[in-house]
Amino acid sequence: MTLTQELQVLLFKPQGSIDVEGGMALSEQMAEISPQPHQIWVIDLAEVDFMDSSGLVSLVKGLTFARQSNCRLVLCNVQTPVRLILELTQLDSVFEIFDTYEDVLTLVNDQNLALAS
Numbered sequence: 001m002t003l004t005q006e007l008q009v010l011l012f013k014p015q016g017s018i019d020v021e022g023g024m025a026l027s028e029q030m031a032e033i034s035p036q037p038h039q040i041w042v043i044d045l046a047e048v049d050f051m052d053s054s055g056l057v058s059l060v061k062g063l064t065f066a067r068q069s070n071c072r073l074v075l076c077n078v079q080t081p082v083r084l085i086l087e088l089t090q091l092d093s094v095f096e097i098f099d100t101y102e103d104v105l106t107l108v109n110d111q112n113l114a115l116a117s
Helices: 020-031 053-068 080-088 101-116
Strands: 002-006 009-013 016-018 040-044 048-051 072-076 096-098
Touching: 009 020, 009 101, 016 020, 016 053, 020 053, 040 053, 040 101, 048 080, 053 072, 072 101, 096 101
Parallel strands: 009 040, 016 048, 040 072, 072 096
Antiparallel strands: 002 009
């Protein structure tokens, strides 16, 4: 799993499956973060081809932690099998989902321009 930080964007890139093991790794990585207000946490799911209920729990815990820290958590590059799980559990209406990481960066840049005006 890769973690990258740019300005106010924190990028998580899990790989493979987000199951018990992968979910715990993602949760541990998010718990180690020292959140800064107004950060955007991006979970890039481009390399995730499977997610089970344990993975869903780690995503929901991450969302809760981000919101409590006055941060925003979004998902991007959600692959079809994972998207189906999110839709079946109706979590697709809870998470902000972007098609690509570039779309997230566009949002961030647009918000910075709006704040600077």
